[in-house]
Amino acid sequence: AQTVTQSQPEMSVQEAETVTLSCTYDTSENNYYLFWYKQPPSRQMILVIRQEAYKQQNATENRFSVNFQKAAKSFSLKISDSQLGDTAMYFCAFMIWGWNAGGTSYGKLTFGQGTILTVHP
Amino acid sequence: DVKVTQSSRYLVKRTGEKVFLECVQDMDHENMFWYRQDPGLGLRLIYFSYDVKMKEKGDIPEGYSVSREKKERFSLILESASTNQTSMYLCASSSRDRVYEQYFGPGTRLTVT
Numbered sequence: 001a002q003t004v005t006q007s008q009p010e011m012s013v014q015e016a017e018t019v020t021l022s023c024t025y026d027t028s029e030n031n032y033y034l035f036w037y038k039q040p041p042s043r044q045m046i047l048v049i050r051q052e053a054y055k056q057q058n059a060t061e062n063r064f065s066v067n068f069q070k071a072a073k074s075f076s077l078k079i080s081d082s083q084l085g086d087t088a089m090y091f092c093a094f095m096i097w098g099w100n101a102g103g104t105s106y107g108k109l110t111f112g113q114g115t116i117l118t119v120h121p
Numbered sequence: 122d123v124k125v126t127q128s129s130r131y132l133v134k135r136t137g138e139k140v141f142l143e144c145v146q147d148m149d150h151e152n153m154f155w156y157r158q159d160p161g162l163g164l165r166l167i168y169f170s171y172d173v174k175m176k177e178k179g180d181i182p183e184g185y186s187v188s189r190e191k192k193e194r195f196s197l198i199l200e201s202a203s204t205n206q207t208s209m210y211l212c213a214s215s216s217r218d219r220v221y222e223q224y225f226g227p228g229t230r231l232t233v234t
Contacts, residue, residue, distance in 0.1 A: 107152075
């Protein structure tokens, strides 16, 4: 079974500064995806960034970047130039994909506990 | 624009009632999922479906059932609601060709009294 651990229940940062959210995971699989999702106070969950385990290069999306350490099973999210709109709950998640009896694929997500990030003006 | 909608944002039910939570997606996705979200526990998978009338148990299926009669609609059923099912419920969908892209609905906050 896969587990995902976020050890920081809450974090805060000043606007324009940089913050790093931590995530570790445990799996015996070799091929998987890792994600960071953002859930603002309005509750719609949106994808921030995705990393394929077979890629050594760390994923980046504008101000968001990850530090993926496969051997250490660590996947942290760095937010640069923090903005007030970054205030949200952030979830780290892990996906393996499977095949059903009909031969089609699906992916199952396992989430961490979440980190509440507050950006202060 | 991709859209996953859920029938209610807030719902209050009494213990023992049968509860239906509805989810609709307009992206012709094959896969649909139901999660519950609780503080300190993150999101946990209840059930998922990879095709019409097909379903598989997730990590916490006890006390729940699901129905998928049409491709776009996936229902979560609480046969006899209990107070420990008070939670936020989120629906999601993905296509079989891009399983790594799950799109989430806005969530339903269910309170069982």
